[in-house]
Amino acid sequence: MGGRGVLAQGAKFGFLALLNAAVLWAAIALLLRGDYLFLAILGVGALVLNFVVLSRRAYPLRFLLPGLVFLFAMVVYPIGYTVYVSLTNLQTGNLLTKAQVVAQLEGRYYLPPDHERFTYWAFRNDRGELRVILLAQDGRTYLSEGSELLPVDLADPRFIRGEDGTVVQFETFRRLTLMEIYQSLPALERMALVLEGKHVRLATVREFGTYLRKYEYLRELDAIRDLETGVLYAARDGYFTSPDGVRIEPGFQIYIGFKNYVDVLTNPLIRSDFARVFAWTVAWSFFTVFFSFWIGLGLAYLLNDPYVRGRFVYRSLLIVPYAMPAFISALVWAGLFNTDLGVINRILGTLFGTKVRWLQDPLWARVALITINVWLTYPYMMIVSLGALQSISKELYEAARVDGATGWQRFWTITMPLLWVSVAPLLIGSFAFTFNNFTIIWLVTAGRPAVLGAATPAGATDILISWTYRLAFEGDRGNQLGLAAAVSIIIFVIIAVISGVNFRFTRALEDVSRNV
Amino acid sequence: MYSRPSFLGLLVRHALILVAVAWALFPVLWILSASFNPTNNLLEQRLIPANPTLEHYRRLFTDPTVPFPRWLLNTLLVSGFTALITVFLCALGAYAFSRFRFKFRRAGLLALLLVQMFPQMLAMVAIYLLLIRIKEFVPWLGYNTHPGLIMVYLGGAMGFNTWFMKGYFDTIPRSVEESALVDGATPFQAFLRIVLPLARPILAVVLIIQFITTYSEYVLASILLKGTEMYTLAVGLRFFIQAAYDRRWGAFSAAAILGALLILAIFLPLQKLIISGLTGGAVKE
Numbered sequence: 001m002g003g004r005g006v007l008a009q010g011a012k013f014g015f016l017a018l019l020n021a022a023v024l025w026a027a028i029a030l031l032l033r034g035d036y037l038f039l040a041i042l043g044v045g046a047l048v049l050n051f052v053v054l055s056r057r058a059y060p061l062r063f064l065l066p067g068l069v070f071l072f073a074m075v076v077y078p079i080g081y082t083v084y085v086s087l088t089n090l091q092t093g094n095l096l097t098k099a100q101v102v103a104q105l106e107g108r109y110y111l112p113p114d115h116e117r118f119t120y121w122a123f124r125n126d127r128g129e130l131r132v133i134l135l136a137q138d139g140r141t142y143l144s145e146g147s148e149l150l151p152v153d154l155a156d157p158r159f160i161r162g163e164d165g166t167v168v169q170f171e172t173f174r175r176l177t178l179m180e181i182y183q184s185l186p187a188l189e190r191m192a193l194v195l196e197g198k199h200v201r202l203a204t205v206r207e208f209g210t211y212l213r214k215y216e217y218l219r220e221l222d223a224i225r226d227l228e229t230g231v232l233y234a235a236r237d238g239y240f241t242s243p244d245g246v247r248i249e250p251g252f253q254i255y256i257g258f259k260n261y262v263d264v265l266t267n268p269l270i271r272s273d274f275a276r277v278f279a280w281t282v283a284w285s286f287f288t289v290f291f292s293f294w295i296g297l298g299l300a301y302l303l304n305d306p307y308v309r310g311r312f313v314y315r316s317l318l319i320v321p322y323a324m325p326a327f328i329s330a331l332v333w334a335g336l337f338n339t340d341l342g343v344i345n346r347i348l349g350t351l352f353g354t355k356v357r358w359l360q361d362p363l364w365a366r367v368a369l370i371t372i373n374v375w376l377t378y379p380y381m382m383i384v385s386l387g388a389l390q391s392i393s394k395e396l397y398e399a400a401r402v403d404g405a406t407g408w409q410r411f412w413t414i415t416m417p418l419l420w421v422s423v424a425p426l427l428i429g430s431f432a433f434t435f436n437n438f439t440i441i442w443l444v445t446a447g448r449p450a451v452l453g454a455a456t457p458a459g460a461t462d463i464l465i466s467w468t469y470r471l472a473f474e475g476d477r478g479n480q481l482g483l484a485a486a487v488s489i490i491i492f493v494i495i496a497v498i499s500g501v502n503f504r505f506t507r508a509l510e511d512v513s514r515n516v
Numbered sequence: 517m518y519s520r521p522s523f524l525g526l527l528v529r530h531a532l533i534l535v536a537v538a539w540a541l542f543p544v545l546w547i548l549s550a551s552f553n554p555t556n557n558l559l560e561q562r563l564i565p566a567n568p569t570l571e572h573y574r575r576l577f578t579d580p581t582v583p584f585p586r587w588l589l590n591t592l593l594v595s596g597f598t599a600l601i602t603v604f605l606c607a608l609g610a611y612a613f614s615r616f617r618f619k620f621r622r623a624g625l626l627a628l629l630l631v632q633m634f635p636q637m638l639a640m641v642a643i644y645l646l647l648i649r650i651k652e653f654v655p656w657l658g659y660n661t662h663p664g665l666i667m668v669y670l671g672g673a674m675g676f677n678t679w680f681m682k683g684y685f686d687t688i689p690r691s692v693e694e695s696a697l698v699d700g701a702t703p704f705q706a707f708l709r710i711v712l713p714l715a716r717p718i719l720a721v722v723l724i725i726q727f728i729t730t731y732s733e734y735v736l737a738s739i740l741l742k743g744t745e746m747y748t749l750a751v752g753l754r755f756f757i758q759a760a761y762d763r764r765w766g767a768f769s770a771a772a773i774l775g776a777l778l779i780l781a782i783f784l785p786l787q788k789l790i791i792s793g794l795t796g797g798a799v800k801e
Contacts, residue, residue, distance in 0.1 A: 323780050
């Protein structure tokens with residue numbers, strides 16, 4: 001036993017040493033990149049790990065930590081980050097930090113009218129490396145060496161001259177023809193050379209020229225000066241902006257407080273989209289739960305009847321829509337509802353000689369979606385109701401029967417009130433789930449049909465969560481990540497309120513307070 | 517609560533149920549028929565195909581332009597690993613919450629309850645940006661990798677399942693492990709050798725539900741995977757059939773049947789077990 005203990009201790013410390021070495025390596029990498037946020041997370045993580053392995057008091061954490069790591073990294077941190085993004089202007093055009101934008105702008109150059117000109121010969125070796133010989137107007141010559149330009153004497157025998165007296169080859173580098181130069185233009189344009197502190201780049205197809213720095217960042221003014229025109233661009237609203245209101249692209253991220261939330265709730269354009277999407281989200285959840293509950297309860301009532309034979313077979317068949325993966329059902333139903341090809345329109349066509357534009361007309365698209373989702377959800381309601389029905393004591397019904405209550409009266413005065421107690425929390429839960437049921441919406445209509453004149457990419461059947469997805473990932477105005485995050489948080493608040501109501505029905509919170 | 521119905525009443529009941537069964541099964545039968553129908557066109561399909569064929573199924577596994585086997589394999593790997601790791605990690609966490617008494621235990625439980633209320637996909641923007649970031653440091657764990665996707669799913673699965681399992685562990689009397697602890701076993705050994713075997717039913721429920729849930733997940737997979745070779749079945753099938761209902765209906769139906777069959781084969785025999793888990797507080801996801 002003692003030997004094993006030593007071994008276990010050794011393994012423990014060996015593991016810890018390896019882990020810490022890895023952490024140290026990662027920390028250095030992060031430090032060099034200047035990624036302080038991740039560095040801090042890593043540091044805290046490493047400390048916690050060491051504490052957990054070394055301290056006896058942290059024994060329970062050894063069990064909790066593996067799961068907590070994932071929970072924190074993939075749920076808690078993303079929640080926090082979503083809150084943060086919702087307070088910024090993060091969107092296409094404002095994706096970079098200010099430091100990144102400044103660095104990018106300070107790397108820009110312009111060609112002044114009085115620049116020095118160099119004709120050039122370009123050379124390439126077998127490995128595809130490019131080098132140039134520049135010929136200044138005063139007759140001096142330079143050869144590129146990395147990003148440096150070094151003076152050379154072309155009389156040097158290593159330069160092999162052709163019939164016209166120009167250099168055609170040196171070392172392994174072979175001179176490019178004009179045709180090849182055209183083909184290599186992108187690579188030539190990328191060459192950023194330095195000659196005695198001056199920036200030299202390709203100016204025209206036939207010439208290199210000396211460039212000057214375009215922008216300079218003035219830290220004390222928090223502004224960018226255009227060194228060509230002298231105009232001062234002050235940092236304002238996420239862009240460096242001139243006094244005339246001209247902006248330099250790209251913009252940068254800034255903290256904008258609650259502007260995204262205020263926009264959603266008060267900006268008339270965005271608010272009208274939000275109100276429409278919100279109303280449909282509520283209607284979609286409500287009708288799904290309403291119809292699927294009553295259909296489910298009706299079927300449960302029939303299946304619970306001991307005089308109906310074959311109940312087990314019926315039940316297994318009726319459960320199939322619930323057992324099917326929802327994404328498959330959604331795609332199949334989208335095919336069945338297809339306006340030109342779908343079987344539903346074919347049946348309607350034969351019966352009534354008419355076609356319904358299911359997925360193109362806003363109203364019918366909504367009807368189709370609710371129909372599909374009721375189909376997907378009623379088995380759950382049926383199962384839940386069946387369980388609740390079976391748990392109701394038979395004696396209650398006997399007593400009611402003795403008192404002369406009709407079947408209808410018994411259903412409304414005994415069955416429903418008792419059923420309601422156990423089913424209500426599940427209905428609320430189902431409402432909350434449907435509220436965010438992205439998959440069905442996305443795979444059947446993808447939020448379409450589009451709404452003409454909408455300020456944001458919100459279609460007629462978009463629910464809040466699919467609207468968020470579109471804002472973030474596929475708007476025609478680019479990716480409005482800040483606005484999308486704000487809508488996410490609004491959805492969360494709604495869900496939290498619904499769940500809060502639900503807690504009153506369930507015992508979950510009591511379990512916590514009773515400390516079981 | 518029921519009285520013996522008349523013959524007519526019984527007939528009405530059966531008729532109502534049969535209407536519901538027809539409604540429930542119609543889409544399934546329709547794609548079953550389409551998968552054997554020689555035409556690929558939705559419009560020319562009949563419920564009973566004239567010349568049934570296995571051509572669509574053959575095409576799924578032989579046509580290189582339809583990476584169906586790849587998608588299925590990706591899905592099985594992602595769902596399988598997610599489910600297995602979820603069960604293990606949540607069992608560990610649930611055991612600690614059930615058996616140990618430590619500071620912040622109640623706060624931890626409450627936090628868990630609150631966190632699992634937040635649907636993970638609401639944070640999709642943040643998760644997307646995070647995985648792009650991770651890819652810079654650990655390429656095999658970042659954006660557009662299966663381990664990365666599994667990691668995201670694991671995070672989303674922790675809250676509810678830990679809470680759910682803890683409830684079950686509470687019902688296992690402590691006395692069963694106490695003798696082992698007295699004999700010098702560490703709590704971890706007691707957990708592994710005594711509590712886990714006793715908790716097999718709940719482990720099975722979580723494993724199966726997590727497998728099915730992950731198998732059907734669409735949103736996060738569609739954001740985090742790029743390139744048809746990486747797709748899971750949900751993303752792949754949508755990509756395959758989108759705007760192609762007139763050309764690929766047959767092959768799609770065959771794929772849908774195979775994809776659904778796998779889950780139906782798990783779900784229907786185990787429905788009692790799964791439903792007990794799902795109605796224990798969760799709704800189908």
